[in-house]
Amino acid sequence: MNTKAATPTQTGALVGLARVSTDDQDLQLQLDALTAAGCIRIFDEKVSTRKKDRPGLAAALDYLRPGDTLVVWKLDRLGRSTKDVLIIAEDLHDQGIGLKILTGRLAGNYSPTGEGKFFFTMMAAFAELERDIIRERTIAGVQAARDRGQRLGRPPAMTPEQVEHARTLLTNPKNTVSSIARLLNVSRATIYKYVPELTQAPAAAAEELTA
Template identity: 50%
Template sequence: MLVGYMRVSKTDGSQTTDLQRDALLAAGVGADSLYDERASGKKDDRPELAACLKALRHGDTLIVWKLDRLGRDLRHLVNIVHDLTERGIGLKVLTGQGAAIDTTTASGKLVFGIFAALAEFERELISERTLAGLASARVRGRNGGRPYKMTPAKLRLAMASMGKPGTRVSDLCAELGVTRQTLYRHVSPTGELRPDGEKLLSR
């Protein structure tokens, strides 16, 4: 079955999906298989897109007018298409820069593979820039980034250390890479497990 998704960014009536609707109907999508969204592409909460993706079944093909109607950015698009592919669902783009994408064909899969490679390259660049920024901050005496979460290995070390008289909590937190609040949620000052610690070790 063919399923169509269309979207405009503004909800004030100044934009319509008429052009998209006509193109999707001409491509063979039934009128009762169209999902009409009126929301910015940058929004995470798009109920019509969520309903559309949920309704798709193995063997179906999702059709969009342009690629930018579907995803927030390249990585979001790649994630959507990977999910569709794993579920045995195709994607076809009718016009625009992504018009060569039709994952129901070999050539279309190749084109999307290039998109996926570019997204992976973008992720690696962002990761490299983040690591370089953190290293630069450490050289200047600043530590950035979120603390690591408590792990079973860290928790066992905390349990053994907290009961010792010479343990300094600030030093222990720095060694484990967790905040004082996180430490005390999992283990008491005497080294006994607290409910969060019990849950962690029981997983």
């Protein structure tokens, strides 16, 4: 569906807002897109929208002036819930500031008034609904896998066969934990984890443990 929202008259500057939820995520994709869109200033933040304190958004709102347009890469960079997004959008409108979304189904310019407000509300609601559906499908998929007896999460570092092989090799005093770890392509720590009796072994394996 390609629904056009009312487009505000832009008389001022484009100001960008980039956000990721954790320090492990990279802002560069958003920064590049916002720069290419013509933003003269970009504010960024690394914080979950579930937290009330959003310094990047607060700084952007303080910087924006009537006639300016706030630009985000995608709607979920502005807020995670329909309520939050609409509160921010209403605040922008009250100040005479437009909103532009660069990517996703909701890409375009929005003015949260009249027809534009109606479509913006519906689209924000659809975006939240889509997140909920994805989350429910993920939960259902995990439960179905458990019901089938599938092991979830990371696979074990050593299979039962490798553990047994390691124990057999360790019966030979010429074999060390390091040499067996190299043979099985695992770390010494992994050997000790899966063969815990080594902590009491008095032979070469024990010597390596205390080395």
